[in-house]
Amino acid sequence: xxxxxxxxxxxxxxxxxxxxxxxxxxxxxxxxxxxxxxxxxxxxxxxxxxxxxxxxxxxxxxxxxxxxxxxxxxxxxxxxxxxxxxxxxxxxxxxxxxxxxxxxxxxxxxxxxxxxxxxxxxxxxxxxxxxxxxxxxxxxxxxxxxxxxxxxxxxxxxxxxxxxxxxxxxxxxxxxxxxxxxxxxxxxxxxxxxxxxxxxxxxxxxxxxxxxxxxxxxxxxxxxxxxxxxxxxxxxxxxxxxxxxxxxxxxxxxxxxxxxxxxxx
Amino acid sequence: xxxxxxxxxxxxxxxxxxxxxxxxxxxxxxxxxxxxxxxxxxxxxxxxxxxxxxxxxxxxxxxxxxxxxxxxxxxxxxxxxxxxxxxxxxxxxxxxxxxxxxxxxxxxxxxxxxxxxxxxxxxxxxxxxxxxxxxxxxxxxxxxxxxxxxxxxxxxxxxxxxxxxxxxxxxxxxxxxxxxxxxxxxxxxxxxxxxxxxxxxxxxxxxxxxxxxxxxxxxxxxxxxxxxxxxxxxxxxxxxxxxxxxxxxxxxxxxxxxxxxxxxxxxxxxxxxxxxxxxxxxxxxxxxxxxxxxxxxxxxxx
Numbered sequence: 332x333x334x335x336x337x338x339x340x341x342x343x344x345x346x347x348x349x350x351x352x353x354x355x356x357x358x359x360x361x362x363x364x365x366x367x368x369x370x371x372x373x374x375x376x377x378x379x380x381x382x383x384x385x386x387x388x389x390x391x392x393x394x395x396x397x398x399x400x401x402x403x404x405x406x407x408x409x410x411x412x413x414x415x416x417x418x419x420x421x422x423x424x425x426x427x428x429x430x431x432x433x434x435x436x437x438x439x440x441x442x443x444x445x446x447x448x449x450x451x452x453x454x455x456x457x458x459x460x461x462x463x464x465x466x467x468x469x470x471x472x473x474x475x476x477x478x479x480x481x482x483x484x485x486x487x488x489x490x491x492x493x494x495x496x497x498x499x500x501x502x503x504x505x506x507x508x509x510x511x512x513x514x515x516x517x518x519x520x521x522x523x524x525x526x527x528x529x530x531x532x533x534x535x536x537x538x539x540x541x542x543x544x545x546x547x548x549x550x551x552x553x554x555x556x557x558x559x560x561x562x563x564x565x566x567x568x569x570x571x572x573x574x575x576x577x578x579x580x581x582x583x584x585x586x587x588x589x590x591x592x593x594x595x596x
Numbered sequence: 597x598x599x600x601x602x603x604x605x606x607x608x609x610x611x612x613x614x615x616x617x618x619x620x621x622x623x624x625x626x627x628x629x630x631x632x633x634x635x636x637x638x639x640x641x642x643x644x645x646x647x648x649x650x651x652x653x654x655x656x657x658x659x660x661x662x663x664x665x666x667x668x669x670x671x672x673x674x675x676x677x678x679x680x681x682x683x684x685x686x687x688x689x690x691x692x693x694x695x696x697x698x699x700x701x702x703x704x705x706x707x708x709x710x711x712x713x714x715x716x717x718x719x720x721x722x723x724x725x726x727x728x729x730x731x732x733x734x735x736x737x738x739x740x741x742x743x744x745x746x747x748x749x750x751x752x753x754x755x756x757x758x759x760x761x762x763x764x765x766x767x768x769x770x771x772x773x774x775x776x777x778x779x780x781x782x783x784x785x786x787x788x789x790x791x792x793x794x795x796x797x798x799x800x801x802x803x804x805x806x807x808x809x810x811x812x813x814x815x816x817x818x819x820x821x822x823x824x825x826x827x828x829x830x831x832x833x834x835x836x837x838x839x840x841x842x843x844x845x846x847x848x849x850x851x852x853x854x855x856x857x858x859x860x861x862x863x864x865x866x867x868x869x870x871x872x873x874x875x876x877x878x879x880x881x882x883x884x885x886x887x888x889x890x891x892x893x894x895x896x897x898x
Contacts, residue, residue: 422686594649
């Protein structure tokens, strides 16, 4: 319990968490407006258009918190570990809590409130930016629709999971620069390409569903990526939740028995 | 700071650590008693920090064991309340305030924020507590590290090179503090690569070199190993050298004169007077503790 308090205080006692939060909100609001505008004002007579309509458009846009914003909780989670190594506070941390498994679990749990805040703020930013456009010029904002509410709520849940996966990933790659580079490269480049490539063939599209981003889409039940031409097949919600938890747990175990097993110098 | 009682004995037995082909610490055994300040001395790279890290559960020994009282450091339920430690390589997040830093670790030391404020004042950082550590000087970081070590009012205190970066006033303050801790019955272990730095602070010394124990005793016993030194300078250099050789004294050149080891100034003066030798300088250099230290650690060069 004391470890949990300490880890939470570490996260909120520097500026990073709210700086990233502001960037997240601004970025999601911007993308929300752009996406909503592209759906609302798209010419309707164009054949082969991928433009979504009605409640599908609303769900796809509201799912941006995950589809576009997930790099933020990943990064803030990874920082929970990597800053300790970068600034060598890990020494003091292990002096007051030598049980390294306890330390890692405390870090995983302490990011839950941060993930919640990121999820709620990110969702508010997307909805705040896009709903007026959808309601005013499109087919409606659908904010009372049950499937839309599920997307919004699960968007928050999935953000919490991303933050925890970030912590677990940081425990595997404790070098801060390396961790951020890998997160950016994977989320912006490797995974989208892998999803496209694997999704293009019948034999491999099942694998694509298990990629973390695809699993998160499965949990939300809305895939902007899929709607825009990628593999549309998603995991069921329970299966997607299990896959995401497995990513967090698996990476954390790996980190526990690599980084956190070593001597700390 | 109201500790009364007896701190735990720190003991290291057959401790060894190898990094690849390098034996950083080799079959090291010593104990640190409560109620005294023990200096843990050795040249840079002797294995001091590695030993302290093993004592504090940060590094796993290759062989042997290190105990705090009856068990390893990590075996204590709330280690920060048993040993307060500041290790040289430990760092601070530059974007956290001094008080924020203490606040982070306060929970696991079982203390509240009032204690953090009390400590930040105690170490002389009252005005800097709300500033970010990124703007702290080395001396201020040392003081903050000390405050962190003292959070849980621990009965044992382990400090790695605590005088580094402190101003002379800070060093005197630290000396009084460590003496007071020992007087309260706490166990105090302080590492340094300069004997002179802790000479006026410590009761006992543990000296290592190249990972091995070379000497462990009280400071008084260490001083017993030291020979007095006398600096002497004469315009008749050859006559002076002849005199020393005739008396069987060992000397080494030092600037324009000679340093005679193992002989008091009065004796050198008397011999020169008897030989009718003109002297321009004659000065006792006291007991050369630093020389003993250098000799023991193999850095004497003679």
